[in-house]
Amino acid sequence: MTEAPPTAGRRGDDTRQAIEIAAIDLFAELGYHAASMRQIADRAGIRPAAIYHWFESKESIxxxxxxxxxxxxxxxxxxxxxxxxxxxxxxxxxxxxxxxxxxxxxxxxxxxxxxxxxxxxxxxxxxxxxxxxxxxxxxxxxxxxxxxxxxxxxxxxxxxxxxxxxxxxxxxxxxxxxxxxxxxxxxxxxxxxxxxxxxxxxx
Amino acid sequence: MTEAPPTAGRRGDDTRQAIEIAAIDLFAELGYHAASMRQIADRAGIRPAAIYHWFESKESIxxxxxxxxxxxxxxxxxxxxxxxxxxxxxxxxxxxxxxxxxxxxxxxxxxxxxxxxxxxxxxxxxxxxxxxxxxxxxxxxxxxxxxxxxxxxxxxxxxxxxxxxxxxxxxxxxxxxxxxxxxxxxxxxxxxxxxxxxxxxxx
DNA sequence: GCAATAGCCTAACGGTCGTTCATGAAGCTG
DNA sequence: CAGCTTCATGAACGACCGTTAGGCTATTGC
Structure with missing residues (x-):
């Protein structure tokens, strides 16, 4: 009974971390309002809609x-x-x-x-x-x-x-x-x- | 030959000052990107298009x-x-x-x-x-x-x-x-x- | 008095925003 | 295998963005 990966899907929640890192960098570079969800998604390597699987809104990030x-x-x-x-x-x-x-x-x-x-x-x-x-x-x-x-x-x-x-x-x-x-x-x-x-x- | 008001129109450039004051307050409260030209115009008591008579762009403000x-x-x-x-x-x-x-x-x-x-x-x-x-x-x-x-x-x-x-x-x-x-x-x-x-x- | 212009307006342009929806592939569970 | 959940997708929504075009009005210079 070895430790199974807790989530299914393709990547686990590496995605969540990728979103957070992208958001920190973009918020710092451009400011919260100037950084768009599309830019965050781009940098995290996903499509914008996927962010909403991990966060309920931009502000929640x-x-x-x-x-x-x-x-x-x-x-x-x-x-x-x-x-x-x-x-x-x-x-x-x-x-x-x-x-x-x-x-x-x-x-x-x-x-x-x-x-x-x-x-x-x-x-x-x-x-x-x-x-x-x-x-x-x-x-x-x-x-x-x-x-x-x-x-x-x-x-x-x-x-x-x-x-x-x-x-x-x-x-x-x-x-x-x-x-x-x-x-x-x-x-x-x-x-x-x-x-x-x-x-x-x-x- | 007394000093004549340099500009014509209705208000002189009180408007310019009103725009600057509105912009300072709104940029400080909301941030530059979150403050819109329409909000600045509202607070200055004019319509958005009038701002462009005094400033060439939002960034120039x-x-x-x-x-x-x-x-x-x-x-x-x-x-x-x-x-x-x-x-x-x-x-x-x-x-x-x-x-x-x-x-x-x-x-x-x-x-x-x-x-x-x-x-x-x-x-x-x-x-x-x-x-x-x-x-x-x-x-x-x-x-x-x-x-x-x-x-x-x-x-x-x-x-x-x-x-x-x-x-x-x-x-x-x-x-x-x-x-x-x-x-x-x-x-x-x-x-x-x-x-x-x-x-x-x-x- | 007449042309020019300063000052402001309404209306609209193309673009981007955050977010949602329906769909589907991939893996887990029984 | 069937059924459920996870994760991600493409496409679209309405709202709002900065900016511009064109026209109206009142004041100025001649």
Missing amino acids: LTRLQNDFIDQLEDAVEEAVNQADDPVGKMAAAVREHVVFHGRHTRAAFVTDSEIRALSPNSRQHLLARRDAYEAMFKQLITKGIESGDFRVSDPAVASFAILLQCTGVALWYDPEGSLSLDRIASIHVELVLGSLGVKVQT | LTRLQNDFIDQLEDAVEEAVNQADDPVGKMAAAVREHVVFHGRHTRAAFVTDSEIRALSPNSRQHLLARRDAYEAMFKQLITKGIESGDFRVSDPAVASFAILLQCTGVALWYDPEGSLSLDRIASIHVELVLGSLGVKVQT
Whole structure:
């Protein structure tokens, strides 16, 4: 009784993955509205109608991509944070993992961030709530660091926005072929962030 | 021989401004591709065909908005920088003006940044070149500050990306009705940036 | 007062969009 | 084998897109 392929048909759900990859790339290159179902189908190697066997609508492709990205980002950063004890270490771990994750998934990160307004009201509210929860984690890290005397900032809310924006922005310019490794870029951002939080330099 | 109105017809070029305002708002709310000429015309109080009396195409509305925004941003920041002498003062002035300008023109800033990919290749290249030149100004401010011994950063290029991203991002979340004034937000960003550049705190 | 023109209109063009429908080939199940 | 499900297809639907052609009106310059 060996593991049988769960689905029938010709390809299994490689097709689903092909659609998702095509959609990420096209949404990132052209934007959600400028990328058509026909283009997605072309790049996935199928006819447009076949997409509707795997997704109920164009928007459902987008929401799937976005929620998958946030799922994985949350998991990765939470795990990194939990492996440090003090506020400085936790913030450094969070920044490093956030940067690395955005560098490894530049297109998905970009689509998740920039196409929120393309969603219908319900999906948009849902995604914004998830994004807010993620941001709240950083804000709380800052607040804890202030209480412990490790950080010195005027406004934790503004600081968390600023930190997340600069780290998320790595997805906009990072080039795997470039001269800087992702680890190096992450280290630089940890330095910048800890500096802006008023942490004593620990060279 | 008093100054005569330069154009004839019913409204002068109030119409042109109405189209630009409608376009900024709709591009910001829905995105360039999701906003239609009919919606722009509706909001400007005219019929779609009338837009083509003032603009030769939908894309020319976008490029006009984007280039106007960069024109004014460049002027404002350059003037602010020129009124300071030392690297720390220049960077503080640049950050403050950049933040204030983005807070005062959130929608235009957002459209200029996020709809570059909607442009045809020629217009896109032109706008990217202008953006690069603007970023180079910040990078040079950092380099000068390092040479003078005022700043301490590992990588000026990455630092300038990070600084600009967090300051530009103000356009994404700033709310004029919120509890923080734009001046206050600008001051906080000056603190954060100077901190990340390793400037001694000057309370 | 008369021609020219600026400004805006209605109507329509060809094209593309997201989506649906009916159909059929291929594999699994009993 | 028969029957069901999975996966994909070609063709078409109505809606909407950016844009244009042609005409009307009011103001301007002479």
